[in-house]
Amino acid sequence: MAKVTLVEAVTMAMDHELGHDKDVVIMGEDVGINGGVFRATKGLAQKYGEDRVIDTPLAEAMIAGMAVGMATQGMKPIAEAQFMGFIYPMVEHIVCHAARMRNRTRGRLTCPLVIRAPYGGGIHAPEHHSESTEALFAHIPGLRVVIPSSPTRAYGLLLAAIRSPDPVIFLEPKRIYHWSKEEVENDGEEYPLDMCYVIREGEDVTLVTWGAMMKETLEAADKLAEQGISAEVIDVATISPLDMDTIAESVAKTGRCVIVQEAARHCSLSSEIAANLADQGLYDLQAPVKRVTGYDVIMPLFKMEKKYMPTTERILQAVNQVLEVS
């Protein structure tokens, strides 16, 4: 069993499925010999050939459209958007076709594709390389949207995504591509696609997050522990459809909730979670639901990106606010 990083776990999952299912193909820009700009497909073209790991022309609408076409014919394409900032030309195919093919044809045709995209800021990348717009896809019925925040979950969730008979948008928090290593067995065990993960149990406050903000959230939980405050940490992981039950259960226990998200605030996943707490969870709440989020601004170029991103301090501040209330 090897210790692998998140991006290596991504590679491992694709390698596993390429090896076990001849209908699986990878397609995208630079995914072939180059192994992807983040090396997520490293070695796969060499191992499985250029018919399985396909470098495409530079045209995202075409990539998405072809992936839809291939998926309807029984293949299982894993299409890559090189960065989430370049996923937008795919949106028409994702919204109008991938998400709708099964429903539209009453199941005659289906769309078992995965669109992978590295997303999020904090790696000193150029313009358009740092955004987090997962909420756009989460809003679209018919899509599954998945975000792993550890190597183990990256492996298990990507396997499930590839095998899913329905389309999955699989967003990879690239800031933590190399953050930590975990022992991940390449055993083909998939994770469920509609479950939040309680990463750390606690009693005093529930911290809900996903993707790369897991790093700061766990740091905050550590600091809180030093102060004798026990925080429960939840990785949403499958952001659509959302497993609200796990979150609500935790808040029922702690009575307090802080949601941490890198994305801009307005109409986002943090809004959805808080909205559910304002409804079914209202009587459990002992304090306002606080959201620590990116600002409603354009993700700044990297000189200022740290000022945009939620920090451990901001999380602690919000936790203090909800704990002050008694």
Next chain:
Amino acid sequence: MAKVTLVEAVTMAMDHELGHDKDVVIMGEDVGINGGVFRATKGLAQKYGEDRVIDTPLAEAMIAGMAVGMATQGMKPIAEAQFMGFIYPMVEHIVCHAARMRNRTRGRLTCPLVIRAPYGGGIHAPEHHSESTEALFAHIPGLRVVIPSSPTRAYGLLLAAIRSPDPVIFLEPKRIYHWSKEEVENDGEEYPLDMCYVIREGEDVTLVTWGAMMKETLEAADKLAEQGISAEVIDVATISPLDMDTIAESVAKTGRCVIVQEAARHCSLSSEIAANLADQGLYDLQAPVKRVTGYDVIMPLFKMEKKYMPTTERILQAVNQVLEVS
């Protein structure tokens, strides 16, 4: 002063601006001689010429991209997406450019464009002609997203949108294009672009909505009045940036809130409003915040569309739920 419908008010506003500002042009598919498939540009090509009201090739990315290009050069294009279902090829230009041009260039170039699109269901339209995905645009920083729900507001808000030095997504609730007529003076008076409208004052519960659901919401308010329940009705109108203050103030007064939205539920505008109430508004809430929304499914073809759309009954049911709590 003429009594006009919502769509006529839209025409009136464009007519006014074409007449007063030579930089204003309309562009889109069938907007010319045909006057648009909903006749929103009726007579304008004839009146201002085909250089001001421009039929384009059938290519939405091109329309949006050209509009961005024209806007940066000081023109004020009003681009039409024939239906909101066809706005998706525009998304890359909207997200990556229109929303960012001012920020990216520190104000050197700006993007004063309007993208108009009829949206929403309930008119027995074909596939892809009935969706409500305003939340996608509301989530994008740098955009203004505006939805009128009456002829008066359509006129005033569209004038403001056209004159806005920043990009505006202007969504027209086509189900109420012909719902009611109002006296609208063609006086060039614009409405503010960051204000919710209290349409009807009340004490017992706040009903928040926008677009075509205003119809059912007002019906519900009428029925409640018959039962002696006084509902305050708010038209969000400028859904991004959101005037949360007006809503919060109302809920502070009534203690109860039901949000009515045609769109799917997950990560939507209703989520954002409820989330804010779960934070700053928590101590004002005397009951859970209820949301009456579309389901998280594909908008069905028209045989079933009425079963998808929130009804007056569903609104009343939700109001009853929040009123039962004491």
Next chain:
Amino acid sequence: MTTVASFNIDYLQYLTPNGELVGDKKPRIATDFEKLKSIYELMVLTRTFDSKAVALQRTGKLGTYASCLGHEAVHIGIGSAMAESDVFAPMYREYGAQFYRGVKMSEVLNYWGGDERGSNFSGPQHDFPWCVPIATQCTHAAGAAMAMKLRGEKRAAVSVVGDGGSSKGDFLEAINAASAFTLPMVLMIVNNQWAISVPRKKQSAGRTLAQKGLAGGLPSLQVDGNDYIAVYTAVRAALKRAYEGKGATVIEAITYRLSDHTTADDASRYRPDDEVENARQFEPIKRMRKYLMSNKQWNEQLENQLLETSKKEVEEAVDEYLSSGNPGVASMFDYMFADMPHTLEAQKQYALDLEEKSNG
């Protein structure tokens, strides 16, 4: 200055508007009268269906409907040239092609009647459903062709786009994909001169639309789209090329939209009557009938019989459609995912409860 590449666009016609056979090398189909008669019958059936569908809409029994009046030769030309194992990626008005492939008239009506069950149609189960977002079907077809290529199959995908749709990125990117991957596909442009109210000349100043295929170096040609023999021959040849692994072909079929764009449209607002009148001379059914008659393959009596049986067949389809009921509240939820997430289960339960309450 040296010339590094040269290209031609050719135009193919066999059957003149008067029903005369022209051209040097006649294709076999031109004298396969059994086949031509059955094609003619399908053309007439399609037109009978079409005018009935428009009538249904006018009387409130159908939603917005996109007529195929005048497109019978090109649509059936495509459908009949294809093998069942080929994949068809239509836009929204190619009923003739689909009927040939086994789609039922009642299914077409179901679709325009606002019922998803229409797209779960008969015929080759791998065919794409109707595609409203213009030109997106072209990259889907490219994907299907890619699947065939990767699997080493002797099949091809055929997409159809309009003159309007030929302006959209998806069509142009599909051409590029077909070129880059040497895909077994045929990209049809059905140029009916109008995209709703926008005339062909506003889409492009190019002399032809076929030349868009030159962008990828694909063989690209025009055919008379009102001439079944030309369409069939061109598509057939293109498919043969595709089966042989030689890649894709772009075919622009010149025809005319004799109807409004859809029943929601009023073409008289933007289109001169005399243009339509003039176009009627070139319509495809008349010339086919003339050709068959002049070859003693057809006569008045057969014609009357055909009109009769077509009408009856259409009536039966309409009855089936009208008695199809609605798909039920549960159906909004049941096809969203293979495994329904529990959040959606809850919404479904809510909707079913609501339904029960409102019914009971």
Next chain:
Amino acid sequence: MTTVASFNIDYLQYLTPNGELVGDKKPRIATDFEKLKSIYELMVLTRTFDSKAVALQRTGKLGTYASCLGHEAVHIGIGSAMAESDVFAPMYREYGAQFYRGVKMSEVLNYWGGDERGSNFSGPQHDFPWCVPIATQCTHAAGAAMAMKLRGEKRAAVSVVGDGGSSKGDFLEAINAASAFTLPMVLMIVNNQWAISVPRKKQSAGRTLAQKGLAGGLPSLQVDGNDYIAVYTAVRAALKRAYEGKGATVIEAITYRLSDHTTADDASRYRPDDEVENARQFEPIKRMRKYLMSNKQWNEQLENQLLETSKKEVEEAVDEYLSSGNPGVASMFDYMFADMPHTLEAQKQYALDLEEKSNG
């Protein structure tokens, strides 16, 4: 079968890799040595800048940077052919064109240094900023050209796209727009043979990329992109056409990316060394120097002087860049809207408070 349209793609070259002038009709620029010398100086300055920028990145003083090594002739060819009043819509590595137009080296560094102020650059204020979403700049240029056309101005817009970008819908839709509206624009394809790791042949099986312009019936040609004289001449002629209201031209300039894609890339993973070595023979600066020298317009001493002054100029720009500080927390909010909405005011205040707390 009749032929309805025919097209050619021509190739233009004046200056061979050996610095010899060829071709029948020499353009005036070929012997305008004062101009050519100043162009040569800018080419060398650009290359000096480029290698410095790469070095800055390597030492952690700059973010990811896209080198322009080997593109000097085509970039400066474009920049110097344009009038100031024309609008330039670049992709992200056309610094040579931009320097000619007045953009400062420190501004380029600011951009790649992660500072929005870089895009508020000097030179024509109507020029577009760098455009990372591939090919989208092409429809922006079409929009700018449309504005010029509607206003009756004698100006043109010039967009640049790469061999990779030439596959994307936006480029193809821009060609179509240029055709449909007869736009005053020039669509440049800078074909440097690679799109990151994807070689030119994987983008399209077309013999040329220029032929993509044939889709809209636009005059379309190839030029030697390492030959400044050819690029300048072709762009100049295309602009003249545009000014005269005759519409757009597509020009594919053949060159080679001698560097990695960006500093974040390692081309040795996918590109054979000998291909790069071979390409060096054709690079643009050498041939220009040879040409000038063989015409006694240049010598070793001038060359050494030039290297010296270039280095100094670049150092000054680097100093300016390195001392530019950061734009401040408020700047994240201040350029979002002309009138800041009060929700954003509140977020700004929160961010400023946070900043103060963390500073004090």
